[in-house]
Amino acid sequence: MTVMPRHDRRGPVRVRGDGDGRPRQGWLGFGMPRLPLALLVLLLGASSWAQTLPEPDAPVLRPHLEAHVCEAGDVPVARNAAEEARFAMRARYRTVLPAFLARVGEEPDAVLRMPVEGLRVAQVADTFGAPRGGGRGHDGQDLFAPRGTPVRAAAPGLVYRIDDLSLGALSVTVVAGGGHRHFYTHLDAVPDDLREGQRVDASSVIGFVGNSGNAAGTPTHLHFGVYAGTDENPCAWEPLDPLPLLVDRD
Numbered sequence: 001m002t003v004m005p006r007h008d009r010r011g012p013v014r015v016r017g018d019g020d021g022r023p024r025q026g027w028l029g030f031g032m033p034r035l036p037l038a039l040l041v042l043l044l045g046a047s048s049w050a051q052t053l054p055e056p057d058a059p060v061l062r063p064h065l066e067a068h069v070c071e072a073g074d075v076p077v078a079r080n081a082a083e084e085a086r087f088a089m090r091a092r093y094r095t096v097l098p099a100f101l102a103r104v105g106e107e108p109d110a111v112l113r114m115p116v117e118g119l120r121v122a123q124v125a126d127t128f129g130a131p132r133g134g135g136r137g138h139d140g141q142d143l144f145a146p147r148g149t150p151v152r153a154a155a156p157g158l159v160y161r162i163d164d165l166s167l168g169a170l171s172v173t174v175v176a177g178g179g180h181r182h183f184y185t186h187l188d189a190v191p192d193d194l195r196e197g198q199r200v201d202a203s204s205v206i207g208f209v210g211n212s213g214n215a216a217g218t219p220t221h222l223h224f225g226v227y228a229g230t231d232e233n234p235c236a237w238e239p240l241d242p243l244p245l246l247v248d249r250d
């Protein structure tokens, strides 16, 4: 089993306004020596490692994928320590991705429900593929809404990743039908009880709109991306435009 360091999924990312990931001032701060505190944090971390796998009662629906190995592919050369940490984190997650892909149905969802509460599909300006810095295209849709607006899963699935703010934007990735990965990012916060591996349905709140990461300084919005594997490589991250599949919730 692959384990995950505690720092990839510790609690403070779920707390509004505590985005640097450090325990808040005064937390067990009444004269406790540093070493025992560090041990306590390690022990708490160890108890949560198993949660990076799908929850045990999620049935294996595509057994041929369970033992699949995601190839490393072309790992870009890290330009700084943050990138290096991000690439290492992706490599760790890649080892558990097949377990998630094996536990979702064969068919991708035919419709995706609007993830941002109160927003209508007709209000979304299509920016999929629009030019972005560094020669890249925009590989999702930006759904603008006030800070703190609830974000619900667009389709049922398994929470694959909850990304720590220390490595960029606060993000949640859900593996949905057909192994499509639904990526929700620039979140302001995620619910206290959201866990990697857990099942969500299309009514589950998985986060709150913000502008974390490289969206800081821009109007608050949810960046919603959908990525699919290919026949040859189920672990691939091929961006798909979610807009044609989006429907209003009511």
Ligand SMILES: [Zn+2]
Pocket (backbone or CB within 6 Å): 138, 140, 141, 142, 223, 224
């Ligand atoms: Zn975007």
